[in-house]
Amino acid sequence: MRTAEKPEIAALPLFAAMDADQRERIFAASFLQVFPPSLNLFDTGQKPDFLHILVDGAVELFTANGDRTTTMAILRPVRSFILAAAYTDQPYLMSARTLSSSRIMMIPSALIRDAIDNDRALMQGAMNELSFGFRYFVRALTDMKLRQSVERLGNYLLVESDERGGAFQFDIPIEKRTLASLLGMTPENLSRAFSALAAHGVNVDGSVVQIVDREKLASFAKPDAFPTNDLAG
Template sequence: MRPGERPEIANLPLFREMQEAQRERIFSGSFLQVFPPQLTLFELGQHPDFLHVLVDGLVELYAHSAGRDTTMRIVEPVTSFILAAVVTDQPYLMSARTLAPSRILLVPAALIRELVKDDPALMQATMRELAHAYRDMVRALTDMKLRQSAERLGNLILQHERRQGRTGKLQLKAEKRLLASLLGMTPENLSRAFGVLCGHGITVSAAQITITDRAALEAFSRPDPVPDDQC
């Protein structure tokens, strides 16, 4: 890692509170690389050699079986993936590929496991990231089981609009076919779901979504009683 990159990496949530000497070991053993779009980073079933930390860009986590793929998560910066496989030293349950030019920090998995034992701050940060990932999984599973397709789309719009500053506007960062896969729909069902939501408080122009009636959208989509920004 180049000296000029170290302050940025030191400020990442996973490493921010670490002891200086231990953080220096992260710097010495890690690589910050830029990857082009549509590059496979690892495959389901592979053993994790590195912890991946997305600094800039966009990454899709997906699973595949019998010739079919499904999007499990769209990773936005700044966060690690897939920390659980690294901590448990077990094979990946998902594959990963870049969706846009992406800067990714590669930290040797064995080094993470070693330092977690020695640095309480890194251990606490690791526990927080694992806990957030678990809560995200519970939300996604609850969403899939309790909401119809248009309701799932409406809830996702409300979640991401909050994360983008609660301005009433939302910019989709991934292609609509990936959004459909993430929500467990076909592209045709996604188009119909957007059509339904246009009667419940949104307008759509390409990748730009505008919330014109928040109360109507919330009444239809039934957002989570515990918003994700309170977690």
């Protein structure tokens, strides 16, 4: 890692409170690289040589079974992935690829395991990361089991609006086929779900969403009673 990059990375939540000498030890052995879009970073079943930290860009976590592939999460900065595999030295349960040009820090897994064991602040940061990840996947599983596809899409749009300060108009930040996979739909079902949301206060033109009646959409989609800023995506 270049010297000029260190202050920015040192300010990231995972590193900010840790011992300066331990942090410098991590930085000395780490890489900060820019990856192009649509690049596979690692595959399911691969041993975790590195802990990845998304600094800029977007990353898709996905898994496959035969010729079927599904999106598990969309990551946005700043977030580590996949800490559970890196810390336990167990194979990845998901694959990862970039969705856009992405700046990613790569820390050798053996080093991050040792640092977590020896630095209380880093251990607390790691616990926060793991907790956010757990809560995200509980929420996603609950969505899949308890909500119909149109309701899942409505909730997704409400979250995207909230992340933009309650914006009533915004661009969908990922391709629609990726969104369909994330929400457990086919692209055709996603198209029908967007059409169905017209009756609940949503207009869609290409990738542009306009929430014309937020109260009506919320009444239909019934957003989470306990929203959190978990694993963004």
